[in-house]
Amino acid sequence: MNVIDESGILAIATRLQRLSDQxxxxxxxxxxxxxxxxxxxxxxxxxxLFHKPVLSVVEIANEIGYTHPSTISLLKELEKEKLIRSKxxxxxxxxxxxxxxxxxxxxxxxxxxxxxxxKIATAEMIDTENNLMRAIEEVEGQLKEKSFFDRxxxxxxxx
Amino acid sequence: MNVIDESGILAIATRLQRLSDQxxxxxxxxxxxxxxxxxxxxxxxxxxLFHKPVLSVVEIANEIGYTHPSTISLLKELEKEKLIRSKxxxxxxxxxxxxxxxxxxxxxxxxxxxxxxxKIATAEMIDTENNLMRAIEEVEGQLKEKSFFDRxxxxxxxx
DNA sequence: TTAATATATGTAGTCTACTACATATATTTG
DNA sequence: CAAATATATGTAGTAGACTACATATATTAA
Numbered sequence: 001m002n003v004i005d006e007s008g009i010l011a012i013a014t015r016l017q018r019l020s021d022q023x024x025x026x027x028x029x030x031x032x033x034x035x036x037x038x039x040x041x042x043x044x045x046x047x048x049l050f051h052k053p054v055l056s057v058v059e060i061a062n063e064i065g066y067t068h069p070s071t072i073s074l075l076k077e078l079e080k081e082k083l084i085r086s087k088x089x090x091x092x093x094x095x096x097x098x099x100x101x102x103x104x105x106x107x108x109x110x111x112x113x114x115x116x117x118x119k120i121a122t123a124e125m126i127d128t129e130n131n132l133m134r135a136i137e138e139v140e141g142q143l144k145e146k147s148f149f150d151r152x153x154x155x156x157x158x159x
Numbered sequence: 160m161n162v163i164d165e166s167g168i169l170a171i172a173t174r175l176q177r178l179s180d181q182x183x184x185x186x187x188x189x190x191x192x193x194x195x196x197x198x199x200x201x202x203x204x205x206x207x208l209f210h211k212p213v214l215s216v217v218e219i220a221n222e223i224g225y226t227h228p229s230t231i232s233l234l235k236e237l238e239k240e241k242l243i244r245s246k247x248x249x250x251x252x253x254x255x256x257x258x259x260x261x262x263x264x265x266x267x268x269x270x271x272x273x274x275x276x277x278k279i280a281t282a283e284m285i286d287t288e289n290n291l292m293r294a295i296e297e298v299e300g301q302l303k304e305k306s307f308f309d310r311x312x313x314x315x316x317x318x
Numbered sequence: 319t320t321a322a323t324a325t326a327t328g329t330a331g332t333c334t335a336c337t338a339c340a341t342a343t344a345t346t347t348g
Numbered sequence: 349c350a351a352a353t354a355t356a357t358g359t360a361g362t363a364g365a366c367t368a369c370a371t372a373t374a375t376t377a378a
Contacts, residue, residue, distance in 0.1 A: 010274055011203055012281060013183040015295050017335075018224065020175035024364095026307035027172065033312065041364065044170055058326060065177065070365055072328065094326040094373045115169055121310040122171060128297035135294040136174050138287035148185035151280040153192065176365075183334095184366095200334065217356060229335055231358065253343045253356040 027118065034114050038107070042083075045074050049084060049100050050108045056095040083107060186277065193273050197266070201242075204233050208243060208259050209267045215254040242266060 027040040044064035049055065055063070061071040075098060078084045083104035089095035100108065126132040146154075186199040203223035208214065214222070220230040234257060237243045242263035248254035259267065285291040305313075 010206070010277060010281070012285075012292060012295075013179045013186065013199060014203060014224075014335095015292075016175045016179035016182070019295060019298060020172045020179065021335075022302065023175070023307055024172040026311070029308050030311045033308075033315075040172060044173060047169070056326075057328090065173075067366065068327070069329080069367080073364085092326085092374075096327070117311050117314045118169060121307060121314045122169070124314075125301050125307060125310055126171075126294070126298055128294065128301065130289040130291075130294035130297060132289075132291075132294040132298050133171060133174075135285070135287065135289035135291040136171075136178060138289060139178060139285055139291050142284050142287065143181065148182055148280060148284060149188050149192075151284055152185070152189040152276050155276045155280045155283075156192075173365095180365075215356075216358090226336065227357070228337080228359080232334085251344070251356085255357070 023122075030118060030121075031111070031114060034110075036107070036111060036114060038111060042074060042078060045071070045078060046083065046100070046104065046108060046111075049098060049104070054097050054099050056089065056097055060098060078104075182281075189277060189280075190270075190273060193269075195266070195269060195273060197270060201233065201237060204230070204237060205242065205259070205263065205267060205270075208257060208263070213256050213258050215248065215256055219257060237263075 024040050031038040031040070044066070045060060048060055048063045052059075052063070057071060057075065058068055060075070061068040064071065066074075075084065075086075079086065082101055084098050085101050086096045086098045089097050183199045190197040190199070203225070204219060207219055207222045211218075211222070216230060216234065217227055219234070220227040223230065225233075234243065234245075238245065241260055243257050244260050245255045245257045248256050
C-alpha cells in the first residue's frame, strides 16, 4: 500500500476525483460501444431537457447543479451538435429558452436502453457494504448542515 | 428535487467531482485560516516525501496515483516554493531524485496539527450510515475485479 | 418615473487533472 | 556488442469544471 492510501481521509478529495474520472471514461466507451456519439458530460443537460422540455439557461444550470458559465459552454456544444436549439423568451427578453431538437429527441430514444444498462451496471458496482451513492447523499446532507470548513474550525478550537 | 438528483446513479461521476471540489476548496481555507500558505493539491507529494524522503519522479507519481506529467507540474510548483529540491541519481542518470528542503520539513511540522484537525473533521463528516471513504475503497475494489465498462458490456448482453 | 437593485446571459481566463508525443538513458536480446 | 526494447523525464495541448467580470433587461423603491 502506498502512503497516500494510508493517509486515507486526508486525500479524500483526490480519491473522489480519480474515481469520477474513471467512471466517466468508461461511460464514454459504453456509449461508443453502442455506436452512439455522446459524451457523458452532456448527460445532465439532455436528461433535464428530456424531462422538462423548455428551460432557460439558468433554470438548466440550477437543475444540473452547475454554474451558469459551465452550463453555457455545454449548451454551445450541444447546439453545435444540433441536439438542442434555443429561442428568445417573448415575455422576458433576457431569457434564452432551450429545447431538444428532433435529432436530440431521437438520440435520447436511442440512449435510453444504454442508460438502463449503465444504471444497472452502476448499481451493481456500488452495491457494497457502504453504498457510494447513499454515502454521497449523506455527506452532501452533512455539508448542508455544517460546511467542512466550519467543522474544521470547530475542531481547531477544541485542540 | 431536480431531475438530475432523481436520475441519481447516472450522474454519479458528476456528483463525485462536485463533492471533491467542495472539500478541496474548504481544505484550502482551513490551511489559510491557520496562516499556512499551502494548496491541498500539494498534499500527496509533500506527505509522500515526508514518509519516504528520497524518491524519483515516477516513484512519486506511483505513490500518489497520478500520471507522471501531472506529478511533474506539481513538483515544479513545489520547487518554485522551495519546499522540495532535486538532484540527479548518480547510478541511474535518467532519474531525478526529489526530497524536502529544510523549509519543506518545517512546513510539514507546522501542518501536522492542521492535518490532525482535517482528519477529525473529515471523519466526522463522513461518519454516516454509509461511510464515504469505505464506499470509495469498496468501489475501487469492485473496479479492480471488473471494470465499469465490462460490467456494462455484460449487462448489455443480458438485455 | 427615475434610480437602485436584482436577474439572465455571456466572455475571459484559471485550475487540476489528463493524453499524446518526444527525448535521453538503461536494459535485454539476437 | 549492436539493435531493439523498456524506462524515466519532459513538453504541449486538452478536458471539464470553476471564478471574476461585463452587459442587458426586469423589478423594486424613493
